[in-house]
Amino acid sequence: MIVEAGQLALTFAFALSLLLSTVPLYGSFTANQRLLLLAKPLAFGLFIFSAVAMAALIYAFCTSDFTVINVAQNSSSTLPWYYQITASFGSHEGSMLLWVLMLCGWTALVAQFSKALPLLLQGRILGILGLISAGFIAFSLFMSNPFARSLPFYPVEGRDLNPLLQDFGMIMHPPTLYMGYVGFAVAFAFAIAALMGGRFDSVWARWVRPWALAAWLFLTLGIMLGSWWAYNELGWGGWWFWDPVENASFMPWLAGTALIHSLAVTEKRGTFKSWTVLLALSAFALSLVGAFLVRSGVLVSVHSFATDPGRGLYLLAFLLVVIGGSLLLYGSRMNSVRSQARYQLFSREMLLWGNNIFLLTACLIVFLGTLFPLFHKELGLGSISIGEPFFNQMFYYLTIPFALLLGLGPWVRWKQQQVMPLIRPLAMVAVAALIVSLGVLASMQSVQANLALLGMLLGAWVGISALAEVMLRLRQFGSISKGITKLNASHYGMTLAHIGFAVLVIGVAMTKTYTTERDVRMQQGDVATVAGYEFTLTEVYELNGPNYGGQAAELDVRKDGQFVTHLHAEKRFYRIQRTIMTESAVHARLSRDLYVSLGEELPGDAWALRIHVKSFVRWIWLGGVLMALGALLALCDKRYRRKQTQREPGAEHA
Amino acid sequence: MHPRRQKRLIAVVLVISLLASAIGAMLYALQQNIDLFYTPSQLVDGLGKDKIKPQVGQRLRIGGMVVNGSVTRDPDSLKVSFDLVDTGPIVRVTYEGILPDLFREGQGIVAQGVLIDDTTIAASEVLAKHDEEYMPPEVAEALKGIKHVPPSQQGAANATSTEGRY
Structure with missing residues (x-):
């Protein structure tokens, strides 16, 4: 009964998502306020029904209902109860339902926290999210039904959960990762809604920023948990394998990192608009590419689910519709958007642009390295594999200039920065970095010109520079103790995340050298x-x-x-x-x-x-956790809430 | 030229040259790191229409089924060697280290290594997927038409040779 209720709930959720994706959007074009107002209750309903569906599936797993094919294949009665719960998202079908639940959860959150948004924009954003939900719920319902029964013949015992997945890391890894993947759907919806309305300004960027940050936070944590899990469970002692599926999660992360930096420029300076929108579109598109790679069976890896060509085709079609549709809209609308602000060659804008270029180059490398074997094989040139050395080498070359720029970035002013005033503090930072690195390595009695020294130098440069910069800003408020409460939370967040990156770089270099x-x-x-x-x-x-x-x-x-x-x-x-x-x-x-x-x-x-x-x-995982904490700190920034409540009255026209 | 435009131009040229060098470096690195995949018969007969055989010293990947009874271990170290087969020719793989949990005779595996003579490969890595029914897709393709019996369905006599203890 409960299982049928779950199936029914999912069907209702599908119906609601169809309504959500049509009614408010229609209302937005016909200026029908009543239809627009429907978006919010529809979003909540969608979330409730998808939650009921997930609960029903968990119930089926906990009661070991082996008449459900999904349960019979992924659980057993001897499995401890907590793994029975996690088994509910251990299979392709279950994880798809979790994905849907997360998406509906984000939609409900947007509905809850978008009071400040103009009604029109709110309706459009929720409508787009509804459209994406509809696509995924239909996939879950028609292509990979988690509730399918095998009656009248069913096994008396299940086939158990894949032992790889019986680990604490597995309890946390998929939900966190999915929160991140799906979270970029919100930034995507904001971008599409803005494209429809043709309005991009710093207010728009301020609305998107917390959502992009939240998604990035979860994705960072999810990737780190995955790495930690692989370290503990695969028995090879490795923490990153450049496995296609790891790469699939790394690509949206890189694009997302570029996005949160580009959003900063759009918010503060009102430029980089079309670039930011493009990044918001690509971060989610890459999440979808990841989903396609994992679930279609085109790539074989530890993670991939059982293959089914029909599913792959559906996801590919969905991917093409989403990417094609959004790019078409982008192309037709974006030429009317002009950025007004001017900036000099040596300015924070340019440095952040450099950051974006490096991150996207990294993304391109991962993309090529992951998909090249696939193309090679499809072209009939034979099966090949691209080894770790390729990625390691490329990231080695990329990290050096990237870290050097990162140490410089926060010091540089918007618009224009004179070179002279920066020379003294940065020289001091450089000397401090040199002393610290040599000191650390000397205490380990191994000062050599090797990767460890390079990593220490880069890490110390980034870390010390971030700390020194925050001290400088604090002093600008009069004294450090006065400044400490006055500085924005997002500035602390940035500093912490940059220190996290420094810790990560040091960790990677030291592990690679001294293990x-x-x-x-x-x-x-x-x-x-x-x-x-x-x-x-x-x-x-x-x-x-x-x-x-x-x-x-x-x-x-x-x-x-x-x-x-x-x-x-x-x-x-x-x-x-x-x-x-x-x-x-x-x-x-x-x-x-x-x-x-x-x-x-x-x-x-x-x-x-x-x-x-x-x-x-x-240090590798510590660095990742610090980055995520930095994002959390930035999310706490007052201005995301304060400005929104101020804007509430009279913000109805967009 | 307008000074602002000039600066823009410099920036654009800078970025383009950076991108070009990045892509160049990337393609170079890619070329160095491509490992072709062979099955034992492809290794012996040559790959593709032109029957190109790999050269001694070349890095490659090989995938096949581990021949029953071919695994020999060195009594004092972790050196091990075994034979791989697909449709005929047999190739010997030597390896020093810990074999993956699912390495078993009769199972499909993939080894990454260097060709040291016509039919011997010194492997640096041996991969077997965490799934008993698993055959590397390349092996499965090469073996099309030959019935693969998953270990779990094989007769109790040979399937339990390694598992019986548990």
Whole structure:
């Protein structure tokens, strides 16, 4: 019954999304206020019905209703309850429903927090979001129904959740990532609505900014969680593989980063308008490309779902309609938009433009590297793969100028900046960066001209420059203690996010340079020495979990005779899916991770073990988290709320 | 020329040259990092219409089924070697390190490595997907027409040889 209710709710949601995508838009063109007013209740209704559908699916999973094909294939009665809940979005069908729910959630949020928007614009934005929802709900309903039953014949036990997905990271990773992907739909809807009305100004940019920031925040967190999850669950000790699906999430992130920077220019200076709109369109378009790549089966990776050509075709058609339609509108409307403001060559506008160029070049690299093998194969030139070295090399070249500019950016004024006043503070920053980097590396007794030194220098340059710049701004208020409450939250947010980037760069460079990795063959009692740490394999024994068996290894770690920690690594065999999974043991410190994963059993009572001492690997995720926190801080900026309430009266004409 | 236009021009030229060099570097890097995919028979007979065989020392990817009983391990280290087959010729792969969890005899795998003689590859990486039924798509294509029996449906005698312990 509940399952049928879920199906019904989804059908209702579809009907509501169709209404939402037609009624307010029609009202907006016929200036019918009553129709426009309908947008809000329709958006709330859409969210409620999609939430009911998701709840029904979760219910089916928690009660192990194996008559539902989706449940039978992705869950089992022995699965712990929390994984039963997450299994509801572990499959293609379920994750599509989650995607729909998130989209409707964003739509409802827009409806709730858009009181300040002119009614016309509000109706159009919600209408566009309704149109996108309709596309996805139809896909869920007709192409990948999560509620499909297999009656009258159904299995007595489910096929269990893919063991890879039975991890805490998996509980958090997909919802966060989807929030990010789908969040860019809001910026997209704002852009389309503005294109329809032909109005772009700093007010418009101020409305879009928090939404773009929020989406970017979730996407950043989602990508970081994914990286952390891969590190723990895949047993290779890697944190980024340039896997096609990782790339699919990285592309909208890069475009989104460009968007939030370009929006700053549009808000503060009223220029870059057409560029900003184009970025808002592309960030969401790239999210859709990502969805297409993952779900159509054109690319094979750890993430991809079971393939079905019909689904791929639908998504491709949807993608083409969205991209084609929005570009057509863009082309026909954008030539009338002119930016008035003038700026000199050395100005913040130009530097932010440079930032955008670098980010989009990075995006292009990822795009080419991901899709080139696909084209190569379709052209009949044979199967190829493009390895990590390509991406690593390209990002190496890109990061250097990007970080140098990033350290400079916040210091430079809008419109025009004289060179002379900046020389002294920036020289001091550069000297400080040099001292800090050499100091850190000297304390590790390895000052060499290597990647670590470069990364430290760039990171210190960006980080110290961001800190020094914020101190300067605070001093401009009279004294630091006076300024600390007066400076905008968004300025702190920017500083924090830039420091996050610095931390990330340092983390990547240090990990790449100083990580020691060894694969060893060990018997019980053997000692392996890796980077000064002595790993003793004390015991290997049989495991007995709720839905898995396998082996566990116990290791003691000593350094210079001192006991450091005890590690517990598992190799699980999931009985129902008949899959082996590695649960690696990690002992984390800010300066290094001890990482052990248990490999295969070898003849002669020996085991293969993968032992890594990974320097500064935590800094990579820490950097990502700082960036996300920066976005959160920027979101708290008073002006996004204050201005909106001020605008409320008389803001009805757009 | 108007000074403002001149500045614009400089900016545009700067960006274009930057973009051009970026794209140039990108294409160069791309060229260096393309690894062609072979199956064992393509490796022996040559690839495509022209039957181009890979040269010794070339980086490549090879995908095939691990021949039953061909996995030999060095007793004192993690050195291991095994044979790959698709429709006839057999290619030997050597590797030092930990094989992926799902590496099994009779299973399709992909190895990335360097060709060291006509039929031997020194692998730097061995990939097997986390799915028992999985065959690399390239292998599946090459094997079209040959029935692939997933390990879970094979007779108990050979399928449980590695799993029986659990």
